[in-house]
Amino acid sequence: NGEFLREAAEYLQSERSEGRVGGMFDVGLQAFTPVQARYDVVWCQWVLSHLTDDDLVAFFKRCTTGLAPGGFICVKENVAGTSYVVDSEDSSVTRSASVFESLFQKSGLSIIEKQTQTDFPDGLFEVKMWALQPK
Numbered sequence: 657n658g659e660f661l662r663e664a665a666e667y668l669q670s671e672r673s674e675g676r677v678g679g680m681f682d683v684g685l686q687a688f689t690p691v692q693a694r695y696d697v698v699w700c701q702w703v704l705s706h707l708t709d710d711d712l713v714a715f716f717k718r719c720t721t722g723l724a725p726g727g728f729i730c731v732k733e734n735v736a737g738t739s740y741v742v743d744s745e746d747s748s749v750t751r752s753a754s755v756f757e758s759l760f761q762k763s764g765l766s767i768i769e770k771q772t773q774t775d776f777p778d779g780l781f782e783v784k785m786w787a788l789q790p791k
Contacts, residue, residue, distance in 0.1 A: 658682055686711045690722025698722060701732040705748035709759060716763035720790045729765065729788040731756070732773075734781035741781075753784055766791050 661680050671677040681688060685707055690698065698719045704712055719729050734750050741750040751759075760767060765788040773783035 685715050688715065689718050692721050693724050695722050696724050696727045698727070698729045699732075700730065702734070704731065704733055705750060706746075709755075712759055713763045716760070716765060716788075720764060723790065727789070728768070730785065731788065732783065732785045735784045736781065750781055756784070756786070760786065760788055764791050765789065 661682050665680060668677050685703060707715060716729065735753045736750040737752065739752050739755050757767065767786055768789050769787040771785045773785065776783060
């Protein structure tokens, strides 16, 4: 939302002035369409849980068109031990690693690297990271 973007712009002021952070967009991921062939990296961290599987595949396909040659889509998300865990309070969906990887496949993405976050407290979801490129 707009308030979050204003706070982020302030927090990232030095990175923005150095040209390390580009545009900031006040639009939901289900509608976001990047500029074609512009980005070296599209970073998605803890934001994908409010998209349906179909919206997530469509988002990844749109992001693929926004990648510069050799670009990556990076995903860092909580992962469930079972296929899906739905949070009844905020309606978010935590997917398993196998569900994510199936959606990457459907999106036309190859997994270049994957890692598991270490040193997280017990009782939290496991966190996985993937570096992806178009097939």
